Amino acid sequence: MGEAVARYAAPIALVALFVVFFIATPKFLTTSNMTALFVSAAILVVMSMGQQLVITVAGIDLSVGSNLPWAATVIGWTWTHGWGTPAAIAAGILAGLVVGLVNGLLVARLKMADFIVTLGSLSVVSGLTLLLTGGNQTAVSSGFLQGLALNGIGPIRWFWLVAVVVAAIAAYLLFWTRTGTYLLSTGGNLEAARDVGIPVNRVRLLAYAGSGLACGIAGVLFVSNNGGSDPTMQTNLLLSSIAAVVLGGSSLSGGRASILGTAAGAVLLQTLLNGFTLLDISQYYQPIAVGVVVLGAAFISRFQR
Amino acid sequence: MNTDVDLTKPVAQDVLLEARGLSKSFDAVQALRHADLVLERGKVTALLGDNGAGKSTLVRCLTGVHPPDTGTIAINGKAVHFATPDESRRAGIETVYQTLSLIDDLPVWQNLFLRRELTRGAGPLRILDKKAMRTQAKEILTELDVNIPSVASTVRRMSGGQRQSIAIARAAHWGKQLVVMDEPTAALGVRETAAVESLVRRLRDRGVTVLLISHDMSQVKRIADVAVVLRRGTTVARREVDSVTPDDLVALITGAQPGDAGE
Numbered sequence: 001m002g003e004a005v006a007r008y009a010a011p012i013a014l015v016a017l018f019v020v021f022f023i024a025t026p027k028f029l030t031t032s033n034m035t036a037l038f039v040s041a042a043i044l045v046v047m048s049m050g051q052q053l054v055i056t057v058a059g060i061d062l063s064v065g066s067n068l069p070w071a072a073t074v075i076g077w078t079w080t081h082g083w084g085t086p087a088a089i090a091a092g093i094l095a096g097l098v099v100g101l102v103n104g105l106l107v108a109r110l111k112m113a114d115f116i117v118t119l120g121s122l123s124v125v126s127g128l129t130l131l132l133t134g135g136n137q138t139a140v141s142s143g144f145l146q147g148l149a150l151n152g153i154g155p156i157r158w159f160w161l162v163a164v165v166v167a168a169i170a171a172y173l174l175f176w177t178r179t180g181t182y183l184l185s186t187g188g189n190l191e192a193a194r195d196v197g198i199p200v201n202r203v204r205l206l207a208y209a210g211s212g213l214a215c216g217i218a219g220v221l222f223v224s225n226n227g228g229s230d231p232t233m234q235t236n237l238l239l240s241s242i243a244a245v246v247l248g249g250s251s252l253s254g255g256r257a258s259i260l261g262t263a264a265g266a267v268l269l270q271t272l273l274n275g276f277t278l279l280d281i282s283q284y285y286q287p288i289a290v291g292v293v294v295l296g297a298a299f300i301s302r303f304q305r
Numbered sequence: 306m307n308t309d310v311d312l313t314k315p316v317a318q319d320v321l322l323e324a325r326g327l328s329k330s331f332d333a334v335q336a337l338r339h340a341d342l343v344l345e346r347g348k349v350t351a352l353l354g355d356n357g358a359g360k361s362t363l364v365r366c367l368t369g370v371h372p373p374d375t376g377t378i379a380i381n382g383k384a385v386h387f388a389t390p391d392e393s394r395r396a397g398i399e400t401v402y403q404t405l406s407l408i409d410d411l412p413v414w415q416n417l418f419l420r421r422e423l424t425r426g427a428g429p430l431r432i433l434d435k436k437a438m439r440t441q442a443k444e445i446l447t448e449l450d451v452n453i454p455s456v457a458s459t460v461r462r463m464s465g466g467q468r469q470s471i472a473i474a475r476a477a478h479w480g481k482q483l484v485v486m487d488e489p490t491a492a493l494g495v496r497e498t499a500a501v502e503s504l505v506r507r508l509r510d511r512g513v514t515v516l517l518i519s520h521d522m523s524q525v526k527r528i529a530d531v532a533v534v535l536r537r538g539t540t541v542a543r544r545e546v547d548s549v550t551p552d553d554l555v556a557l558i559t560g561a562q563p564g565d566a567g568e
Contacts, residue, residue, distance in 0.1 A: 176432045178422045181415060185408045192406040196420045197391050255410040 009300050010247045010264035013293075017268060021275040028278055035157065039149070041270035042159035043068075043221045047237055048244040048266045049170040049259070050100075050214025053207040054114075055245050056174065058187040058254025061211045062118040063103055065238030066126035069231060071096040071219025073129045076138030076229035085142045092223070093216035099125055100212015104205035122238075129231045139228040149224040159221060163263075166217060171259040173210075183207060188255025236287065240269050243290065247297040269293070320382075321346040321514045322367070322483060327376035328538075329362050336362040337373065338538040344483065349505060349515040351525040351546070354535035355558055360518050363535065364485055367516075368400050369393035380482060399480030403487050405472040409461040413453055414442035416460055417475050445478045446471075449507055466497025470504055477508050484508065485516045490524065502528050522551035534558055541565065 021028040047064055054061040075092035083091065099121060106117045152158045174180035185193040186203045193200050218237075223229055246252060247268060248261025272289055322344040329337040337359045344350050354360045365371040367378065369387030378385050380396060387393040390400075407416050415438070423434040423441070442456040451470045453463070460468060469489055476484045489505070490498040505528050508515060519525050525532055526546060534542040534557045541564025542557045556562035 172432075178424065178431075178433065181411070181419070181422060181433070184411060185419065188408040188410045189406075191404060192408055195390075195402060195404070195406040197394065198420055255408065 007249055007258075008261075009249060009297060010261045010268060013247070014264045014268045014271065017271050017275070021271070021278070024275070025278050028275060033274070033278070035155075037270060037274045038163075038267070039157055039159045039225070040274075041267045042163035043218050043225070044237060044240055044244060044266040044270055045163040045263050046166045046214050046218040046221065047241045048248075048262050049166050050211030050218075051241040052170060052245050052248075052250060052257055052259065052262045053174075053183065053210040053214075055242075055250050055252060056183050056187045056254060056257040057204050057207040058190070058252075059107060059114040059204065059207060060118065060242065060252070061100075061103065061208065062115070062238060063099060063121040063125060064211065064215050064241055065235065066122050066129060067096055067099045067212060067215035068218050068222060068235065068237055069229065069233050070099065070125045070129045071216045072222045072226075072229035072233075073132055073138070073231045075219060075223045076140050077132050079140045079142060080138050085144045088140070088142075089145075089220050092219045093213065096216025096219055097209060097213045099215070100209045101205070103212065104208030107208060108201040108204040133229075133231055135231055137228055137230045137232075140223050141227065145220075145224040146227070148221075159225075162217070162221060166214065167259055167263050170210075174257050174259065179203070179206065184255055184257065186254075236290070239294075240266070240290065243294040243297070244269060246294060246301070249301065251301065265297075319346040320344070322378070322380050323382075324363075324367065324378045325376060327363065327366055327373045327378070329366060329371060329373050336538055337366070337376075339376070340535060340538060341540045342367075342533060343543075344514055344516060345531065346514050347509065347512045348530040349509050349517055349528055351517045351519055351529035351532045352535065353519070353522075353525065353532055353554060353558055358535040358558070359538040360535055361487070362538075364400070364487065364516070364518065367393065367483075368398060368485060394479075397480055397482030398485065399476035399483070400485040401469075401472045401476045401487065401489060403491060405468055407460045407468060407472055410459055412457050412459055413446075413463075413471055414439045414456040416471060417442045417445060417456075417478070419475075421479060445474055449474050449477065449504060451504065464497065465493050466500050469493060469497070469501050473501070473504055473508075477513055480513070483514045483516060485518075487518045488520065489517070490519075490521070498524075522554050525554065526551055534564065536560055536564065 027033060047068065051061055051064060071092045074095040075088045078091045079085065079088040103118055103121055106112045107114045148158050174183060182198045182203045185198055186200045190200060244265035245262050247265030249258045250256050250262065269290060272293065273286055276286055276289065320343055324342040326339045326341065327337050328339055340359060340363055342363060352360050352363065362371060366373040369390045369392050372386070372388055385396055408419065418438045423437045424431045425434045426432050439456055446453055446456065451474050453467060453471065460471065463471065473486065473489065490501050493501060502524065505515060517529060529546050532544045532546050532554055533540060553562060557564060
């Protein structure tokens with residue numbers, strides 16, 4: 001019983017939160033608010049999928065906090081330097097991927113502690129981001145990117161599709177491929193994985209690269225949604241991406257992953273912010289609420305195993 | 306060392322593995338000095354020796370973890386050189402370490418096929434053939450009479466004896482030539498030890514060759530056919546288990562009874 005609750009904590013909590021906000025305000029469960037909620041949740045969902053891969057191998061990626069603004073700023077810089085939209089998007093995604101690859105090489109090949117490596121690159125990358133544009137914002141008025149944020153196929157918004165596709169790829173990779181088995185094994189028991197001949201270093205490198213790639217894609221969504229990039233941007237996406245994964249029922253000690261849980265966790269955190277805004281609750285309460293939710297998730301996860 | 310005394314007298318039987326004159330040093334420590342080991346096909350050979358006698362080093366030479374400095378290893382009469390565990394594994398040697406090398410959060414069937422996953426489809430769309438692996442996992446365990454409630458349960462839910470049995474079944478299934486077990490019952494209770502011992506006996510009945518490291522002389526008497534004793538890195542005795550008492554084996558290990566080289 002406790003185990004089932006722990007396993008589906010995020011989806012259950014998400015439904016409960018929807019009920020609470022539905023009762024609290026008629027503005028919550030409307031088409032326009034739901035559309036806005038899921039559009040803004042898409043960025044966090046994409047980032048959390050990358051974080052999920054890293055946490056699956058018992059690592060942690062703190063650099064996502066600056067990797068997203070970095071990818072966004074690279075898009076802004078290349079676009080304002082006349083690269084054109086496709087090239088700018090490719091550059092942004094690549095920029096995110098490169099950060100992930102460097103993290104992965106330092107962790108897997110040089111055997112440095114993941115926490116320190118990604119804490120270091122969090123700082124280095126935020127500096128690079130500021131240097132790239134001298135700390136200035138860049139506006140990107142690309143028709144394609146604007147359309148990405150505002151349009152879709154009928155009522156299905158592009159952002160939702162991107163988030164669903166990224167989550168589906170993560171689920172496919174983790175649960176339907178050999179690579180996924182190796183990701184879960186490496187995180188579950190590094191020594192055993194090595195003993196049976198799994199290339200644990202390559203597997204860990206892949207996880208960090210995946211997280212970097214996800215940040216690059218999230219960066220595209222960010223520029224699309226905000227019409228540009230802001231290198232000084234402070235986001236709570238770092239904590240939120242880790243929180244989404246933990247809420248989803250994955251263990252920070254690795255070896256367990258739940259794509260549905262992580263997606264539900266990400267949407268839940270976004271719903272919390274959305275509901276608070278609708279209810280005119282001071283935004284100063286938001287970080288408190290997010291923190292309490294994460295602590296609650298950590299408490300519930302004690303009942304797992 | 307005296308190599309013309311034939312310690313191993315390959316009793317004219319079918320020899321699976323023959324290691325001759327293995328030496329291995331770690332810095333100033335000589336862990337193995339011209340150690341010999343002959344494994345007869347389809348028999349359980351116990352490798353005995355006090356701590357530091359070189360049992361683990363000898364096993365690691367056979368499994369490619371530590372290639373020997375000098376000496377030869379032959380399987381079915383053909384010389385082999387294992388530089389990595391993967392090479393030894395490809396030659397059909399599987400090892401059950403004391404740590405078992407199981408992934409707790411993965412189901413039993415996935416552990417049985419770890420690093421040997423069955424897939425279907427082609428190219429980047431090649432996906433795990435979960436159904437086939439589940440079915441075959443059930444068959445592997447049924448064949449060896451390993452009693453597991455469900456191959457879909459995670460290993461975490463298994464008892465110590467069940468985990469040991471899963472690890473042994475995996476090794477026996479993939480180890481086409483030889484299964485090496487490092488103290489398989491060291492962490493188990495009486496009943497579980499009995500279950501694992503009968504599993505080892507079943508393996509032998511099916512013709513699997515087993516190299517067993519054990520400190521339990523009564524266990525050696527119960528399940529091994531041949532005992533090979535190491536002392537200070539050298540093979541000092543080889544005995545048919547039926548012809549010796551546990552006390553004899555202990556005396557050979559400690560040196561209270563001289564070995565075949567007549568020191």
